[in-house]
Amino acid sequence: MTECPKHAEGVEVNQVADGYVVYQPARDRVHYLNQTATIVLELCNGKNDTAKIASLLQSAYELPAMPLEEVMGCLSQLRAEGLIT
Numbered sequence: 629m630t631e632c633p634k635h636a637e638g639v640e641v642n643q644v645a646d647g648y649v650v651y652q653p654a655r656d657r658v659h660y661l662n663q664t665a666t667i668v669l670e671l672c673n674g675k676n677d678t679a680k681i682a683s684l685l686q687s688a689y690e691l692p693a694m695p696l697e698e699v700m701g702c703l704s705q706l707r708a709e710g711l712i713t
Contacts, residue, residue, distance in 0.1 A: 633703055633712040634674035641669070650711055659709060668702045672712045678703060 640651040682699040
């Protein structure tokens with residue numbers, strides 16, 4: 629897992645009480661991200677690969693195992709929605 633995802637160009641990210649609201653002006657779409665998806669999006673800075681993101685989530689939530697499959701699913705969905713590249 630050497631790919632290091634990063635935020636897509638042109639999206640507007642706004643923090644709300646329970647996560648983020650992300651607006652894509654080019655597609656005129658609004659996305660509501662929960663707290664976990666918000667953390668994953670924040671970690672998509674072009675420097676963290678999938679395994680690193682999963683490891684950081686494991687630490688943040690004090691999980692017994694690294695949530696690699698869940699992170700891969702979240703990244704896939706963020707990519708499909710055009711929020712990361």
